[in-house]
Amino acid sequence: PSKTYATADSFMVRLIATSNNNCSDTAFKPVVTYAQPLANFSINDSDQCFRGHQFIFTNTSTLSKGSKTYLWSFGDNTNSSDTSPNKTYSSYGNYTVKLKIVSDKGCLDSLSKQVLVYAMPMAKFSVNDSDQCFKNHNFIFTNNSSIPVGSNTYNWHFGDGSTSTSTSPSKTYATADSFMVRLIATSNNNCNDTAFKPVVTYAQPLANFSINDSDQCFRGHQFVFTNTSTLSKGSKTNYWTFGDGTSSSQNDPIKTYSSYGNYTVKLKVVSDKGCSDSLSK
Secondary structure, eight states, X not given: OOOOOSSSSEEEEEEEEEOTTSOEEEEEEEEEOOOXXXXXXXXXXXXXXXXXXXXXXXXXXXXXXXXXXXXXXXXXXXXXXXXXXXXXXXXXXXXEEEEXXXXXXXXXXXXXXXXXXXXXXXXXXXXXXXEEEXXXXXXXXXXXXXXXXSOEEEEEEOSSSOEEOOSSOEEOOSXXXXXXXXXXXXXXXXXXXXXXXXXXXXXXXXXXXXXXXXXXXXXXXXXXXXXXXXXXXXXXXXXXEOSSSOEEOOSSOEXXXXXXXXXXXXXXXXXXXXXXXXXXX
């Protein structure tokens, strides 16, 4: 006969041989079924983004009697004999993790599971000019983000509460100030990366002046120019031209002409950041 047992244990097998004359003899042999290990394990998260990923394997294998050893293979030619190892991979990809359990009697079992490391996007962008005067400023952002596998979506934060989902947006601000622009690139597997760049809109001077009397007789004439230009932040320099080839850098110049005529007086105001405005009368 052949025999399988329902439990792991030691058994004494007895054979009784009886002749046709009812003579008998008995033989004995012991047999043993060793306890069978059962391989099993859990994973904290089988799908992870590459940046900061860590697979934590919790070994839940069982063996009713005796001792056992473990051999893990992680699918990237690395191994471990730890009971419950942690694992990080050097690149994105799909990996087969296998746990093999061997009892002290040489009985074994194994189990394999898949883990997936998602490729990371790389957020990157450039700007046409990160420092601009407020008048007619326009920041043009060029998106240079990439991902080795998959696709990205984008979310821009411009530092003034406004946002955009365009790939390469442009932006004008309502005030002269410093702003931190943030680009978040998110992959189709919900992995993300962030890039930052500061931009500045410099305060814009506003040129203005008044004249004591813009029409005067030649004898005894004297034009008094009062500078009423403004600049919210920083310092400014004044450049006056009087229309007769003469100029001045005074704040409030006084001018007399050498002959009668019609003259165009221009005031150009330049801030310490190179922003300018002008007015002619």
